[in-house]
Amino acid sequence: MTVVTEPTGPTATRIQLKGLNMAELESWSLKQGEPAYRGRQIFEWLYGQGVSDPAKMDNLPRALRKRLAGEADLTAASILTRTVSPSGATVKYLLELAGGGRVETVSMVQGRRHTLCVSSQVGCNVGCDFCATARMGLLRNLTAGEIVDQYLLAQADRRLAVTNVVFMGMGEPLLNYRQVLQAADIFHHPKAMQLGAGRITISTAGVVPKIEQFVAEERPYRLAISLNASTDASREQIMPINATWPLAALLKAARAYANRPRRTITFEYVLLAGLNDTPDDAARLVAMLKGLACKVNVIPYNDIGGIYRRPKRPAIDRFVAALRKGDFPVLVRWSHGSDMAAGCGQLVAEAA
Ligand code: SF4
Incomplete structure (x- = not known):
């Protein structure tokens, strides 16, 4: 049996957003200087649409999509x-x-x-x-x-x-x-x-x-x-x-x-x-x-x-x-x- 135990996940500078609930994503959005409803939109993309690629989240502003791609992990x-x-x-x-x-x-x-x-x-x-x-x-x-x-x-x-x-x-x-x-x-x-x-x-x-x-x-x-x-x-x-x-x-x-x-x-x-x-x-x-x-x-x-x-x-x-x-x-x-x-x-x- 081979079990991988070494961490292979995100680096310390990235934040894992997959698994956050709506309130947590709203609060993350507010911290980014974005309105809370952006967090709700991300919630719907991630779990309602099953989309983890920020490039496909076409109702988000380009700058936010870029920040998601650069600073967040959306796949767990x-x-x-x-x-x-x-x-x-x-x-x-x-x-x-x-x-x-x-x-x-x-x-x-x-x-x-x-x-x-x-x-x-x-x-x-x-x-x-x-x-x-x-x-x-x-x-x-x-x-x-x-x-x-x-x-x-x-x-x-x-x-x-x-x-x-x-x-x-x-x-x-x-x-x-x-x-x-x-x-x-x-x-x-x-x-x-x-x-x-x-x-x-x-x-x-x-x-x-x-x-x-x-x-x-x-x-x-x-x-x-x-x-x-x-x-x-x-x-x-x-x-x-x-x-x-x-x-x-x-x-x-x-x-x-x-x-x-x-x-x-x-x-x-x-x-x-x-x-x-x-x-x-x-x-x-x-x-x-x-x-x-x-x-x-x-x-x-x-x-x-x-x-x-x-x-x-x-x-x-x-x-x-x-x-x-x-x-x-x-x-x-x-x-x-x-x-x-x-x-x-x-x-x-x-x-x-
Ligand atoms: S509780 Fe743990 S040990 Fe017991 S049946 Fe479930 S997985 Fe197996």
Whole structure:
């Protein structure tokens, strides 16, 4: 595995504007002696039109375009490689980040749906045992601009508007809370990508204080929790984070989220042979999630060459049948792109 950690980004004299929100771009414009509305125009070019070349921003005065070209960086990432699945539906991108390091982004097209799975950190230190990214450790948090560029680059490359964003790529999004929410706010903004809040999902392994903050701040986005076990003992075995925030605390925070009007929480459940796949596990989940406005995505494990295995089909069917006794919808998600290591928990920034 090759991971580039040396900074390759802007020099100290240049300012990175990709990732700034409208208020920040207005304030940057004012500092340049320009009216605030120039900042709004730059915001619309960058995120609404996906234009990062100042020469093309034809409603800006020539002098400002020149200053943007000379003093600002408007690009935060670039595509190093793209890998297409045999069906063509899934494309995995390896991106070089302006601030140093590489991440992967996965674009999945299914019918009219174009879902983008974005990364939020270079690596991750949460240490889930079944996850390829965990093996990298944490190198750093992404900036909002580096997250936004994953969207813009993939959308332009596929020439297809993104309809859904899931923060389920490399990293624990809630441990990079401010930048992740800033990027989500840009995706959602009416002058930027205009994605509905219900089309933006932030996933977490269970960072309880950050879920509480997300709820307290009344963030409008969807929340997904990587649950993966029905007891503290088995969860701790595969997700060390459970030792800090066990199931009771996690479910309390989940209920606080789901108790608000029109909120449904998603639980992701990676099914691992002999570990969390019995009908007893399913029965415990049914009891645990009773009365909670939720849905459960069951994800048969994708092999990453470790100690875990995907259960055999009859075991998957038995587990799902037992889980369907609960008062919540259950979906079995056969990860797209598992044939090219782009399924859930399989992203790791290797040089392809
Ligand atoms: S599953 Fe997510 S939180 Fe867990 S180690 Fe992997 S990237 Fe980090």
